[in-house]
Amino acid sequence: MMTPILALLAFTAIADAQFITWFGDSCPRVPTKENFDIVPYMGRWYELSKYPNSFQNGECGTAIYRLEADNTVTVNNTQIKDDGSSDTVIGQARDDPDSDIPGRLQVRFSSFQPWGSYWVVDTDYDNYSIVYSCNYFLVNRVEFLWILARDRALPAGTLSSILQKIESYGIDSTKLVDTVQDPAICVK
Numbered sequence: 001m002m003t004p005i006l007a008l009l010a011f012t013a014i015a016d017a018q019f020i021t022w023f024g025d026s027c028p029r030v031p032t033k034e035n036f037d038i039v040p041y042m043g044r045w046y047e048l049s050k051y052p053n054s055f056q057n058g059e060c061g062t063a064i065y066r067l068e069a070d071n072t073v074t075v076n077n078t079q080i081k082d083d084g085s086s087d088t089v090i091g092q093a094r095d096d097p098d099s100d101i102p103g104r105l106q107v108r109f110s111s112f113q114p115w116g117s118y119w120v121v122d123t124d125y126d127n128y129s130i131v132y133s134c135n136y137f138l139v140n141r142v143e144f145l146w147i148l149a150r151d152r153a154l155p156a157g158t159l160s161s162i163l164q165k166i167e168s169y170g171i172d173s174t175k176l177v178d179t180v181q182d183p184a185i186c187v188k
Contacts, residue, residue, distance in 0.1 A: 027134035027141055028170035032103030033120045040125040042067050045148035049176040060186035061179050152181035
C-alpha cells in the first residue's frame with residue numbers, strides 16, 4: 001500500500017512532469033560530474049533542449065545561478081511565453097544532504113514544494129552542462145533532462161558528443177525538444 005507521503009510525491013511529480021513512464025523499469029544508474037565544483041558552475045546558462053514539462057513551456061529559457069554565503073544557490077529561471085511576456089521564477093538549490101556524491105544537488109521553487117533532484121551529469125563549466133533527474137514512485141518513473149550552454153548554441157560536434165553521452169547512460173535523447181534561442185526574440 002502506498003503511504004500518504006509517497007502518494008503526495010507521486011501526484012506532485014505527475015502534476016509537474018510530462019515525461020512519465022508507467023509500470024516501467026526503475027531509473028537508470030547515471031553518474032554525475034566527478035569532482036563537481038559549484039563555484040565555476042555559477043552564472044548564466046541557456047536552455048538548449050529539455051524533456052517537455054508543464055512548467056517550462058516558453059522559449060528563450062535561461063537559468064542564472066548565484067552562490068550565497070550559506071552555500072545555497074539562488075536560481076533565477078526565465079522564459080518568454082507565447083504572448084511575448086517574460087516569465088521568471090526564483091528558486092533555491094543545495095547539495096543533496098543525503099548524498100556525498102559530487103554533482104548531486106536538489107532544487108525547489110517554493111518553500112512548500114519538496115526538494116527535487118538536480119544531477120549535474122557532466123559539464124565543462126565554460127560551454128555545456130547536462131542535467132538529469134529521475135525518481136521512481138512504485139508504479140511510475142518521472143524524468144527531467146536539460147542540455148544547457150553558456151551561449152545560445154553549441155557547435156554540432158559538441159552537441160553530438162553530448163547526445164552520445166546521454167544515450168550511453170541509458171537516457172532516451174529522442175524525447176528532447178529544442179528551446180528557441182533566437183536573439184531576435186530572446187531578450188538577454
